[in-house]
Amino acid sequence: MELVIVGLARSGKTTVFNALTHGHAPTGTYTGEAELHIGAVKVPDERLDKLAALSHPKKVTHADIQVVDVPGGLTWRGAGRGEGPTPQVQAALDRADALMHVVRASQNDAVPHPEGSVDPARDIDSFNLELVFADLMIVERRLERLDTVVRSARAGEREAGERELALLRRIKEGFEQEKPLHAQGLSTEDVRSLGNFNLLSAKPLLTLLNIGEEDVSRQEEMEAEYRRQAGAQTAVAALCGKLEMELNDLSEEEAAEFRADLGLGEPVASRISRLSFELLGLISFFTLGEDECRAWAVPKNTPAVKAAGRVHSDMEKGFIRGEVIRWDELLELGSLAEARKRGALRGEGKTYEVQDGDVFHVLFNV
Numbered sequence: 001m002e003l004v005i006v007g008l009a010r011s012g013k014t015t016v017f018n019a020l021t022h023g024h025a026p027t028g029t030y031t032g033e034a035e036l037h038i039g040a041v042k043v044p045d046e047r048l049d050k051l052a053a054l055s056h057p058k059k060v061t062h063a064d065i066q067v068v069d070v071p072g073g074l075t076w077r078g079a080g081r082g083e084g085p086t087p088q089v090q091a092a093l094d095r096a097d098a099l100m101h102v103v104r105a106s107q108n109d110a111v112p113h114p115e116g117s118v119d120p121a122r123d124i125d126s127f128n129l130e131l132v133f134a135d136l137m138i139v140e141r142r143l144e145r146l147d148t149v150v151r152s153a154r155a156g157e158r159e160a161g162e163r164e165l166a167l168l169r170r171i172k173e174g175f176e177q178e179k180p181l182h183a184q185g186l187s188t189e190d191v192r193s194l195g196n197f198n199l200l201s202a203k204p205l206l207t208l209l210n211i212g213e214e215d216v217s218r219q220e221e222m223e224a225e226y227r228r229q230a231g232a233q234t235a236v237a238a239l240c241g242k243l244e245m246e247l248n249d250l251s252e253e254e255a256a257e258f259r260a261d262l263g264l265g266e267p268v269a270s271r272i273s274r275l276s277f278e279l280l281g282l283i284s285f286f287t288l289g290e291d292e293c294r295a296w297a298v299p300k301n302t303p304a305v306k307a308a309g310r311v312h313s314d315m316e317k318g319f320i321r322g323e324v325i326r327w328d329e330l331l332e333l334g335s336l337a338e339a340r341k342r343g344a345l346r347g348e349g350k351t352y353e354v355q356d357g358d359v360f361h362v363l364f365n366v
């Protein structure tokens with residue numbers, strides 16, 4: 001899963017990126033640096049840690065989220081004048097499973113805001129409009145081409161084209177009313193048929209308010225304030241990127257102590273992972289071997305045979321059945337061998353939908 005960090009210049013994107021990935025990319029360079037930063041967040045999971053403590057594998061592997069920090073100030077409204085994102089940034093955006101919009105919400109005269117003043121509500125609206133505008137351009141281009149194709153098609157081949165034309169015209173109207181795709185109330189089928197266009201306003205969006213040190217005690221209040229504005233289908237979180245980044249330099253104990261003193265709440269990696277899982281409808285299952293104990297992220301309702309394919313393609317091809325037990329039941333019984341002996345492992349077929357917290361052992365044959 002890939003999360004792309006976007007937002008205005010100097011909103012704190014790289015600071016948040018560092019906080020999330022324990023990275024050390026330069027911040028506050030103001031050079032309009034064109035480089036992308038790529039890193040990963042290890043998804044914290046106490047369940048995995050407990051399972052690992054039980055079975056002492058050689059290696060413990062958490063699920064991870066890839067994070068990409070792109071340079072600031074994306075604009076599509078000026079794209080006609082050649083100011084759109086670079087091909088490299090556009091490719092990252094197209095690939096993104098979700099977007100994280102970093103919004104500056106702290107006053108600090110030393111860091112100039114590109115719009116001249118700090119106003120998170122304005123920045124949220126204007127970013128959402130940028131996404132709609134980018135999508136409108138894609139849809140208009142496709143409409144032009146499709147219109148010609150449909151006109152010259154033979155009668156029998158026209159129907160599918162006309163259906164697509166109708167859908168594209170409908171969402172174009174929505175865009176013209178400044179409605180992002182996820183606010184247009186489309187059917188799942190329609191959304192799926194638009195999948196190839198990589199429309200940005202269809203992607204799950206996490207709005208991240210980058211608040212100042214002086215506001216950390218108002219974190220929840222600020223989230224509630226902007227949640228109303230950001231719209232349904234989006235998540236809102238407020239945190240102080242700079243503090244979170246600096247806490248990475250401390251030991252775990254020291255950081256925990258600081259968090260408690262300052263009332264900082266859940267650490268940023270854990271918070272953002274959780275929100276991303278919710279936004280994308282992901283769950284985690286675990287595999288437990290002598291070599292490796294590992295967490296895997298898959299969409300809810302993933303059938304066992306597909307989940308097996310995440311672990312290894314041979315397991316999908318040669319899938320016989322799965323042996324499944326909930327992580328906490330296994331913890332109580334002490335080991336997979338003990339669970340098997342007591343008949344506590346459930347046998348599940350290809351279509352079983354893997355559940356959050358399942359320990360999943362695949363029997364396969366290639």
Ligand SMILES: Nc1nc2c(ncn2[C@@H]2O[C@H](COP(=O)(O)OP(=O)(O)OP(=O)(O)O)[C@@H](O)[C@H]2O)c(=O)[nH]1
Pocket residue numbers: 007008009010011012013014015016026027028029030031032033070071072073106108111210211212213240241242243
């Ligand atoms: N006081 C304070 N300063 C911050 C915070 N977050 C970022 N800054 C400062 O704001 C400046 C810009 O931060 P960056 O993380 O480089 O912002 P950016 O969005 O990556 O900037 P560009 O890549 O240039 O668009 C730096 O000087 C940061 O130290 C914060 O939470 N509090």
Ligand SMILES: [Mg+2]
Pocket residue numbers: 013014015027070071072
């Ligand atoms: Mg940056």
